[in-house]
Every structure is written in structure tokens, then in C-alpha cells.
Amino acid sequence: MNEGLNRRQWLGAAAALAAAASLPAGAAGRPVPNIIFIMADDLGHADIGCYGGRIVATPHIDAIATAGVRLTQAYANSCVCSPTRLALLTGRYQYRLPMGLEEPLVRARVGLPADAVTLPRLLADHGYRTALVGKWHLGEAPFPGPLDSGYQSFYGIQKGGADYFTHLAQGQPVKEEDGLFDGRERSGDIGYLTDLLTDRAVAVIGQAARARQPLFLSLHYTAPHWPWEGPEDEAVASSLKDIRHYEGGSLKTYAAMLSSLDRGVGRVMAALRGAGLEGNSIVIFTSDNGGERFSDVWPLIGMKGELLEGGIRVPCLMSWPDRIAPGTVSRQVAISMDWAPTLLAAAGAVGGDWDGANLLAPLTGRAPVRPRTLFWRHKHNDQIAVRHGDWKYLRIKGREGLFDLAVDERERANRIAEEPAIAADLKQRFAQWNEGMLQYADGNYSYDAGAQAMDRP
Template sequence: MNAAIAPADGRPNIVFILADDLGWADLSVYGQTHYTTPNLDALAAEGVRFNQAYANSAVCSATRFGLITGRYQYRLRGGLEEPLVRTAHLHGLPPAHPTLPSLLRDAGYDTALIGKWHLGNLPDYGPLKSGYNRFFGNYGGAIDYFTHKPRVGADVPRDLYEGEVPVERVGYYTQLLADEAVAWLHQQSAARPFFLSLHFTAPHWPWVGPEDEHISRDLTDLFHYDGGNLHTYAKMVRSLDAAVGQVVQALKEQGLDENTLIVFTSDNGGERFSKTWPFTGQKTELLEGGIRVPTLLRWPAGLSPQVSEQVTITMDWLPTLLAAAGLQPHPDYPSDGENLLPVLQGQAPAHERTLFWRYKAQRQRAARQGRWKYLKINEHEFLFDIEADARERANLRERHPEVFQRLRQAWAEWDAQFLPITDEVFTHGVTPDIQADRYAPERGTRAL
């Protein structure tokens, strides 16, 4: 093993690993019992395991806006698309907007995104236009793990790019991303710190494991509504775990381990085969199962191992990671999140926060303040004691009307600050198949 090295100025390297549709209990350290995730469990044992971490949205692209800007996604037109599908050529992350990678890049970090972008398509949008020095991955929301195509069909081009140039690769996508990440890490040195965004598509559909290339050949629809099973899903998550282990091992072999800050989380809650116990709900729903996400942070040089009960959300990572690098958000674009380091380093106690969500499907609304959660799905409104009732079963709005009205009003005042979800926005990004399957109006009430 090489002698330990760190950037010459002492600032930490940063590796931000984002899973796609990973549910709350899909890791064994969070309660999975049907398979194990030893590499991610090791990250948890050696770092911080968050018990109350949330995603900015119940779907992927909206959360990614929150992550890269450090702000509620509803400040940007592209962030209203949940998800960004049909209009990705029209709406996306404006290249002039300061981002987590652009702020780090301008401060001397080498930056790379390997994996999923999903913040707008070429020619107007892309990772190289928003702060990354290097990009390898897919621009859209999902691709097949072996063909690397966003849709089924012989004449469909692959959504796989090196920078802004389409490329071809052979192999299972999760493994390809791990290999690319390791190769990029091997190019780094002590001359300057680096920021690597490693955004996997796993375990997002299609339901294909690393030995299931024949399934890719037989697919007639990438949504794959008639396929998948718990066994295949387990293989996908275990492949993700192995990929993370491969990256961590590369850091150790290069002596970059001690002063590299690694974050692992998910862009939203789990889907069909995911385990979200003890929560109800899933992706596309503002029930806890749709927005509570497993989250780990490991930084041996800066943080002691711990379990944190501090409530967090995706947009906290911009101010937190900038603070670790000795930086602050752009003054013209203040973060809606907060720097978590004072709490994690024992300089401040865990504290109550008020977080808000809205989601256009079923006109959902949610607010979390302390133990209380306000939730609206269509015309049904609820108040839950989320600490005592993790499954969101007992509606306490009549028992605690003052709390219900306070959070209801707080949500309305918060919502008034942002771009409205108009009828035109509501119909964008929803394919007919998704509208019929996932966004059925009765889903919200049935889930309760």
C-alpha cells in the first residue's frame, strides 16, 4: 500500500455515491435480512449512519436538482418536472447556475461525474456545462444494464457518453461505472484535491442482474412491468455494494483513504421490490417510504464513527461538503440546506428542523417538524406523530388541531416562495404507462 497522501493544502477529497431508487431497508445495516451488503455496512461501521435522512423529492431528477444546487428544486423550472422525461431538451440545470461541482472546481478541485446525470439533455445542458471536468455516463433517467439504451429497439441509440460524445462499452452498467471510477481515481495525485460524483443507476429498473444479459436481449419494454423478482433485485443491490467496495479499496490502495470524505445515499425511496420497513409508501409518494433514504458518511480524518438522529435532506450536502473544503455557497444563491458538520463534529447538538415537500402526482404535500408530519394526498389531509407512528397509520389532526393548522399554514407560506406547479407542468414527464401504473389517484389513500 502506498504511503498516505493528501492534497497539498490539506483539504479533503470527496466521493459522493448516489444510488437510484434504493429503499430505506435495502442495506443489511438498515434492516435487510434476505441478503447482505458488507461493503456498505463497513462504511456505516467506520463512519456516520443517519437515521433520519430524507431525499429532496420522491423521484430522481428533482432530487438531483436539490443535490447539485443545494436549494429546493422548485426554484428552477426543470426542478418542477417530476421526473424530467419528455421536456429534458427544453428544461434542465442552467449552465450559469453555481453548483456543488462548479464551486469546488473553481476552488481548485478536479471534478468528475461518472454515471447518471438526468438534469437536462444536450446541446443546452450537461455535466461539462455545470462544473464537471469529466463525464462518463448516461444523460437520461434510465438505461438497460447491458445494451445501455434508454428504450428497447435495434435502431435506438445508446445513452452512454464520454463527455458529449456517444461511446460504446461492453458490460453490466454498474460494473462499468465502478471500473471507470477506479480508473479515474488512479489518475489522481496529491497535487490537488478531487470531487467524484459516482451516480449509479442501480437498483432502478429494468430488473436485470449482472448475469442476466439474456433478459436484456428479450426485453420488449424497458419499464419491464411484467418482470423482476426479489432474487434479481437482491443481485442488483449486491452488485452495487460490490462496486462501492471496489471504489473504497482503490482509495485505500492509493493511500487516499484517510482524508477522503465518502457519502452514500439514494435519490428517493425504493420501488417495487425494495424493502422500506418500518415505513409505508414508496417512490412517487411523500409517505416516509418514498422520501426517507439510507445515508452514510465516512471521513476518518474529520469525523468519528457514530449514529446520527439529526434530520437531514439532500440539499444539505452542498453546504456541508463545501464547509469541509473550507468554502461557502455562492452569496447570490444561498443554500436552503444547512451545514451538518457542527453537529457531526460535536460542536453543536442535534436540533429540530422544518422540511417541506410537494409532489405533483396526487397533488401531494408534506412537512416535517420535530416529531410531527403534515401530509396531504389529493384531498385527504393527515397529521402523524412520526416518532411514535413510523408507519403513518394514526391520523391525529383532530386530536392536535393546533399542530395540524400550524404545519398546514407553514407549508402554504413555504410553497408561495416557489414556482407554481401549473396544469402544463403537471402533464409533463409522465408517460402513459407510468401515469396508469404509478400515478393512479387511488394509490395514495390505499397506501394508508
């Protein structure tokens, strides 16, 4: 036995080598990596330390950046929840599917189609054990749920949010789809939701390690989405008649929610190390959209529900010790729908018709940054946005702006009067792209009507 290893470390390393020998081949003929995709909910761009966070320390999340790559130009597909999750799962613009037009998804009349090609389904076909732990929010029965969409196990909530202690919407009638679920049945587990999700994620990692099967774990926390409840707030929460959104909360409570999230990520990373899986595991940490009431988005402006940078630019970290140099910083422009083709490429799997780009080569340092052109729409306040290179065209309520994000990521210096040709080009690109997308029922996008210089507070 190597004197540098204790017995537990030696057994973990031996188990990892034995497991690797039985795995299908991934990128470049190597054993396929485990994939742990951690998504926070409503996390601000600067809520975590490695992006300049000032609210609370997040050492465990920051450690992913230390071990791998931190993206400075990462985006969510939408400024609200469900459309981003749809794009992540399908690798396509959410506006190609009817449920992607619900911003956010609040009605049960749409959901993920039964025949949708999804990332977990393709990975399951490639021999992966697939699990969703956390938030689904892609439609309720009779539409397909997680277990009908490629995940082999599910533990979490089906709807957009829940009380962290009761796991229900307080003050509202309990519906069939409410509550914490284990598979298709409601779970009776008691505890703070962030901790329960972490407990299950750790268990899933252990099960996959013992089975010597590659794992795709979607760990979609509800934190730090409202209600504003830290781990010690059960007594306060139980006294409320309903979930408080615009009432209550504080930076102190928000800090407690972030700390709980950070501790959970630390436990997940420790589970990977303990199972001897860390080296050949891809770990991604990101958010579904920009920050909310108590979030920090500095130096950006805007928040959830807006196509300003603060509403769509998100923290994004990726570690893969066997393939990514530690402490890397990348200016690669990326978006949620890129992860489906990128992760399938890492796994050596095929299939899918993607709008997203395979960014495996630039993120692992084997290719230069890849140029991107990205588009957003959001029905509320008639918003559109285009990013092409460093230029961003933005329209909100008929007011237009053009910003050079290379020098003005705060979107303060409107250049539309100085660069009319660039603005016209980006508007034309949007028009061509928009023709291929499903349209809102009220035809909300007449983007030449009533346009004027964008005012900035």
C-alpha cells in the same frame, strides 16, 4: 521504514502526506478532504444491511456506517429522481427552477440553467478535480450537460435509465442523447453498467491521487433502478423487445443488482485505501428517493412517487475517518440539498445561496442535532408534506394526516383530530413557504379544498 508497514502501505502513506502538504486548506485549516458522493437510484430505506435489510447482505456499504455515521432521519428532496438531483447539485429547493417542476423529467424542453451555481462548479473553483460517473438526468442538449455545469469529466448516461447491457432503451429508436457517454462522445465500452461505472470511478480516484489534487467524485449509480437485470442476465435481457418495468423481475434479480452495487462500493473504498486517501476522504452513500417494486422500506410505508416516509426517507451514511468517530448513529434530520453547503464547508470553500443547511458540525459530533423544518410537494396525486420537529403533516388526494414520527414512523396513527392546532400551524408554514416557490401551471395546490381524514389501508 516502520516494521508495521509493508512497502506498498509505506509508499501510499508517503504519497498521501506529500499530497496533503500541497492542498488548499479546508475546515479548521486542515488539508481539504476528498469527497466521494455515492448515490444509488431507487434504493429502499431498508435495502441495505445496516438499516435492517433482509434481501441480501451488503457488507461493503455497511462498512461505511461502521467507519462513520449512519443517519436515521435522512430524506431525499423528492420522491422521484430528477428533482432530487437538481436539489443536490444546487443546494436549493428544486421548485425554484423550472425543471424542478417536472416530476420526473421526461421531456427535453427544460434543463439546468447555464448560469446555475452548482456544488461541482464551486469545488472546481476551489482547486478540486471534479468528475461525474453515472447518471445525469438533468436535461439534454441544448441545455447544459455535466461538462457545462462544473464537472471536468463525465462518464455515464444522460437520461433517466438504461439497459444494463446495451446501455440503451431497448425497442426504441436510438436518439442522440441515448447510450453510455465518455465526455461528450458516445462510448463503445461493453459490459454490465454497474461494473463499468465502478471501473471508471476507481480510475478517477487513481488519477486524482497521482495528480495530488483533491477530488470531488459524484458516483451516481443507476442501480437498482429498473430494468430488472442482474450481472448474469444478459441473455435474458437481449431477448426482450423493450425495457420491462411492471413486467418481469424478482427478488432474486433485485438481490443480484444490490450485490453488484455493494461490490462496486467495496472496490471504490479499496481504491481509496490503496491510494492512501481513506483517512481524509469524505464518503457519502445515499439514494435519490425511496424504493421501488422490489425494495424493502420496513418499518416505513410508501414508495417512490409518494410523500409517505417510504418514498422520501432514504439510507444515508457518511465516513470521514480523520473527523468522524466510527460507529456513530445520528438522528439529525437532513435532506439532499444540505450536502452542498455541508461539503463546501468541509472543503473551506465559499459561495452559493442555499436552502439547505450546513450540517458539518452535528455530523462530525462538534454540535448537537440541529432542528429542521422541511417541505415537499409532488404534483402526482396532489401531494404535500411538512416535517417540523417530529411532527409531519401529509396530504394526498385531499386526504390529510398528522403523524408524530418519534413514535409512529409508520404513519398509521393519524393525530389530526386530536392536534388540530399543530396541523393548522404546519399547513400555514407550508402556505408561507409555497409562496416563494414556482407554481405548477395548473395551480394544483388548493390545500384547504376537500380535505378530509386520511384513510389508511
